[in-house]
Amino acid sequence: MKTHKKTRLSPAMILFEFRTITGNPYIHIFGVGMPVLMSVIIAIVMRSEIPDSSALNAAVTGMYLGIGTMIPLATILMGYSATYSQELEKGIPQRMSLFGIPPIATIINRIISEGIFLLMAFVLYFAVGFLVLEINPPVLSGFLYYALCILVLGVISFLLAHSIASFFQKFGVTYCISMILYFGVMIVSGMMGVNYEMLPSPVQMVSRLLPTTYITKDFADVWIGKDYNFMPLLQAFLFTGALSGLLLFISLKKNGRKQFS
């Protein structure tokens, strides 16, 4: 069996990567358990503060959609960077590449398997949202916009996580940086109790560069089909996407195998 002939984009490799993701218990705790728990606690607090039921539903929905961005951030930006940096310390990616699995194929397989995990996590997340917290039902376009935003956010988180781990090759530094980014993004995007409007203007400038800011503050309206100007959100995605793509390109160049003359 000449395994080097294969491109290695295959269901078997996707399943392998999926098993690697689900084999990390912290992903389930921080990536799924935490967002569900946080949103339930915040919703309980909101219920005691907002007496009007339609206003409460709108506020809970906005909060819920915003907290949902924690799932790709926690499972991928934090979780994947931690797992991958540990693998790098042990030389596992190099070992896999010596079996003829190209790094780019690994990246694609991992993005797909992280996507499958995100889908499952969101099914659970929204089951709690609709059944327990009674968030507003979406219009089709609102649901699709949200799903697309989460998917793109997941890919960007992946590219960042992979690049950070590849640059530093050490779990400690990678985990530290991804934690700072994770909490930094949550604070600056207005997810930690201080809304975008309450942030100092220099911080708001940074907030406007992050797609999570727009998802947190505006998606309650998009969700129910209200008119929305997508341009700032699109620009934020383009900026973060270009930045993470560039970092990935540099990290692949830095760690690539030298070819024969």
Add this chain to the structure above:
Amino acid sequence: MQLTIEKLTVKYGSDIALNITEPIRFCEGDRVGIIGSNGAGKTTLIKSILGLVNYSGTIRSDLKPEEIATHMQFNEYTDAMPCRYIMEAILQTKIANSPQLKELISYFEFEDCLRKKYTKLSGGQKQRFTIILVMMQDAPLTFYDEVTSGLDFETRQKLMEKLINWYSDKSSSLCIVSHYYEELEQMANKLLILDKGKVIDYGQKDALFKKYCGHSVIIFESSPENQVLVEKYHKLSSPSHLIAISLKDEAEELELSKLLLTANINYKRSNNDIEIMYSNAKNAYYKETRRYENS
């Protein structure tokens, strides 16, 4: 398959880890043993060929680095799942669907390990796991870097026996790094001798033996009496507790054998002892280098 190395230099910081000045060629069917003490540059050479370290110089081949199979000194895998799933993902086949894989698993008695996680395997089981994966690559060139290191004598013997049998009727090329010279005596037909990043010599094992040791060697315990007894013979460099005599032909070998038998001295005769050959090749190399530097 052909692979040629020309003027290869690898530096780690300011240290030169490997400096190959004369061309080295690995051809189809070669079984090359790479020997040398720690820090000689053996693993660095493999890593250069695999494109894992930066080097200056030229490595030419009709293969791509990705087409070379490698058993590295240290091999690690994810601990998130049992070995069976890792194996099936890497090899892109279900074990049940691959008679060749089933044969290898059975050949290496790995059936019971398939449901275990990699970290739960013993040293020998870990080595066998990677060997199965490497063998299934069926590559034109395969590297085995210290495949038996850290294993007990019995496991080592058993593993080598299986490797030798497996490759006995195959035409693929092998490069084997080992500190256990008896393994190379069985497996290698060529030797690449490295020391402190330099190539001491490279060639057919038998030719190198003749070059540095003669027709054959007789090795026995060193003592003042034994030293006197074999005074007239050509002594080779050997560990201090042994005397190694280089014999130029069969007649001389018979003569010394008789002498040792008469004196009731136990001896070992060899025409492929890599340890003695390695030690004498190194001595000859540095002697020549010193002579060149002095002149």
